[in-house]
Amino acid sequence: MRFVKTLLVLSLPLAAAACATPTERLAQMQPTGTPFQQALATDYRGLTQFEENEYDWRDANHFARKAEAAAQGQNVLPDEPSQRTLSYNWVSGIGQTEQSIQEVSQAHQRLIQALDGNARDRSPQVAARAQTQFDCWLEQLEEGHQLDHIAACRQGFEEAMQQLVEQPAPAPAPQPRVAAPPATDWVVYFEFDEAVLTDAARQIINQAAQAIRQHPGTPAVSVVGHTDRAGSAQYNMGLSQRRANAVRDALVQAGIPANSISVVGRGESEPLVETPDGVRQPQNRRAAIRVEVQQQ
Template structure:
């Protein structure tokens, strides 16, 4: 879907001719479709994709992307399962892939954890704004549009997270010096730097703390003793960067976060060289 401004204008002209020749299009249909028997989530999702499709068609003359959103809106109106866009399907800049991938993981985790039924409007808004963000990031020239879609996603996801994980009833704070927040430890599968659903949950908890603590954040990656030490150093840094990107996707400013890797040099559980140990494959989030 890598369409850039001049190329998209060519597609727009061709699309106008095609519309004239073929009559009704998906974009025409989504303007007036009324979901029949769809779930509340899919009703909201239909409206969100309708808004995206109409805007891209009428304001931006971006017919290819308008058609994509129209088709997703029509599918939602028919109560089909419509998923967020895959980051790999969009030609986004390399330095933006990590943040978008982590954001999608966060969204899908919430959707799979019943956000569609518990918070249909907010979940639908988060999905549509994520798709909008991916599209605008691929185009990578209307920076105000990128920022607006990203903010729309972040705002909606915050409402989803708060609705799915309501705060516990506050208890009386003990007297004396308060204990420091954290640390939070996120564990990884062998030879992996991908956050699991449980890992994302822990990162969200750390992000909630970060919003109240306001202290600098250290994100330190570790590896177990299996594999070459130079490979493990790189792997530990990749894990730290995955957690850093997840914190950024949760709204924590990048300027507050320092990510580093320790490789196999600081084992939580001492082992012989070459030994796999789950508790050593970790990232620790510290408030300094």
């Protein structure tokens, strides 16, 4: 009987630890290792928080484990498409066709080539964002519930990959000098006729705010709101301004000085995807965040 009581007592701390959420486990995380591994740990922690807010405990724990491994200086690779079940979702009616599966597989190959091609050392923040946004895209494809989440993660991945492609290898300089980081862009998406930020949009805004705070010098941030071509041009101009204002307010809440942010609405005049008038196009319902860093 004494032995049984001892086991019960010893099991109490383990039970308490098991009750901790993935985010709580990461609360005291102090990333070490290379700049890439530190950025990876931070971005995976953001994905953990997002999935936890969605009550997706399986994926929250999955991303938390990757955050912990990266924070300890381990070599953490992007998820393999074969790790996820990509098939037709009969509830949402969203189908992962053979073409889309091939597309994400090719994206995985592009990512691996970029990471193995010195991207981790050359652009650690951007490379980490490319990897975590790919994992986010893959996870959202498997769920197949929310088109805006799938589009946001895919857009984040493509933008990061574009930056990795556009950034040239550093040329030898006669004297060491510190150059200002290149301009960085993020895009958030909105529901139809809405200026309310989705959870996916807030995640991207928080990533942008984190990157802005890490920039040296004085950041100049612009937020440009857009709409699709459903509705009148006059109404869409006001809607695009409200979307830009919503993003600005979220950036301010995340610690970016309000006086460093400019906002403008472009209405339906600059669509990302060209459509006839009156067409609802999700990719055109967006706000773009651009950061220019000025050397002091």
